[in-house]
Amino acid sequence: MSLTGFERVSQQRRQSLKRAADEGHRIIGCVYPSFPIELFLAHNLLPTLLWANPSVPSASEASLQTFCCGFARNLFSQRAKNLLTPLSAIFFPGNRCDSLQNLCDVWRFRFPDDKVLRLNYPSTKESEATTKYLAEELQSMSRTVEESFGLPFSQKEFSRAVGLTAQFRASSQFISAARLLQPQILTYAEYAELICRFLTLPNSESLNQIENKASAIRQILEKNKQVINTEALSYTLLHQEIGEVTISPDTSNPRIAVIGGMVDPEGFATMFNNAASETSPKAEIVLDLLSFGLRTTFTKPPRLQGNPFEEIALSLLGHSTEPTQEGLPERLGLLKKSLTMFAIDGLIICEQSFCDPDGFEAPEVISAAAEERVPTVRLNLDAELSDRARLESKIQSFLETLTMR
Numbered sequence: 512m513s514l515t516g517f518e519r520v521s522q523q524r525r526q527s528l529k530r531a532a533d534e535g536h537r538i539i540g541c542v543y544p545s546f547p548i549e550l551f552l553a554h555n556l557l558p559t560l561l562w563a564n565p566s567v568p569s570a571s572e573a574s575l576q577t578f579c580c581g582f583a584r585n586l587f588s589q590r591a592k593n594l595l596t597p598l599s600a601i602f603f604p605g606n607r608c609d610s611l612q613n614l615c616d617v618w619r620f621r622f623p624d625d626k627v628l629r630l631n632y633p634s635t636k637e638s639e640a641t642t643k644y645l646a647e648e649l650q651s652m653s654r655t656v657e658e659s660f661g662l663p664f665s666q667k668e669f670s671r672a673v674g675l676t677a678q679f680r681a682s683s684q685f686i687s688a689a690r691l692l693q694p695q696i697l698t699y700a701e702y703a704e705l706i707c708r709f710l711t712l713p714n715s716e717s718l719n720q721i722e723n724k725a726s727a728i729r730q731i732l733e734k735n736k737q738v739i740n741t742e743a744l745s746y747t748l749l750h751q752e753i754g755e756v757t758i759s760p761d762t763s764n765p766r767i768a769v770i771g772g773m774v775d776p777e778g779f780a781t782m783f784n785n786a787a788s789e790t791s792p793k794a795e796i797v798l799d800l801l802s803f804g805l806r807t808t809f810t811k812p813p814r815l816q817g818n819p820f821e822e823i824a825l826s827l828l829g830h831s832t833e834p835t836q837e838g839l840p841e842r843l844g845l846l847k848k849s850l851t852m853f854a855i856d857g858l859i860i861c862e863q864s865f866c867d868p869d870g871f872e873a874p875e876v877i878s879a880a881a882e883e884r885v886p887t888v889r890l891n892l893d894a895e896l897s898d899r900a901r902l903e904s905k906i907q908s909f910l911e912t913l914t915m916r
């Protein structure tokens with residue numbers, strides 16, 4: 512049976528993870544995009560972001576509550592069918608959404624031999640109190656990891672991990688900014704692949720791939736004298752000062768932004784490409800505001816000075832907030848500025864099936880875009896993107912409407 516683009520992507524991720532397991536790495540599966548990468552690496556564990564598997568139907572699972580989303584069901588089904596790469600532990604966030612809370616509780620009950628870690632995140636934004644709270648939670652989790660695996664926190668490995676994530680973020684931020692200025696410099700699908708590859712296996716190999724791409728792009732931009740502009744744009748995105756910069760597109764191709772929660776950027780890119788290939792001029796995604804996309808890259812890395820737990824806490828709290836967190840007015844403010852300043856022609860709003868955070872946020876996002884006169888389309892997707900034909904038709908109709916405008 513031939514695989515679709517998304518199934519191929521998913522299979523490649525599982526194969527690379529299996530190779531890492533065969534090489535003797537102890538792998539910790541992370542069920543949340545803002546996971547403490549540096550902490551796990553400092554304990555000599557290899558963290559991997561867990562993705563939905565499109566070949567595993569998110570069956571109705573009696574153990575999970577009826578409100579559980581499709582993404583949580585897919586992960587649970589993967590585990591119940593023994594299709595997950597063997598993990599040394601699994602990491603859940605606490606205080607994020609009901610589905611993840613339920614999934615973690617049921618996982619502990621159904622798979623009592625699995626080592627389950629849960630980190631309670633503060634619900635409010637960065638402040639002295641939230642940093643202190645999260646730092647204490649991280650330190651407590653670090654003690655649990657040491658007791659469970661006999662792997663103490665290593666300052667040397669922590670330094671290495673900070674170098675790894677700092678270089679990854681510098682490269683991914685530069686590429687994101689370059690694509691906003693000149694989307695034709697790298698397709699969204701290639702960009703998404705680089706990000707997802709690092710989040711699946713954060714190691715020197717995945718880092719090299721993104722660094723090589725960033726340096727190739729830098730060389731092109733140097734010839735066009737665009738490096739300073741790109742770096743300035745990257746800085747404004749990192750510091751969320753979007754009002755400071757304006758973009759003048761150099762092509763008439765529709766510029767698309769995509770927003771939503773835990774939607775697989777590579778999976779979405781395969782669907783978008785199929786839809787966009789039928790339209791002319793060809794639309795391109797220039798801005799990705801998915802929880803698994805830009806929000807994982809635009810944060811400051813921990814510093815090596817000071818208390819490592821506080822530094823990791825500060826880095827995690829520095830991520831742009833997402834639908835599972837408080838801060839909707841700020842998110843909408845940033846979205847409105849981004850739509851205008853980055854010359855966005857259309858906004859695709861993704862909602863994961865039965866995801867309450869996405870469902871609550873989508874109407875507000877539509878209103879915010881309408882205020883900026885940016886057309887929107889709302890896509891309800893399941894974790895497996897099983898309804899691809901209908902979704903691609905919907906995206907294609909939307910792109911055709913934009914082209915006519």
Ligand code: SF4
Nearest residue numbers: 580608610773863866
């Ligand atoms: S998709 Fe939505 S409901 Fe499901 S785990 Fe993510 S945030 Fe929670």
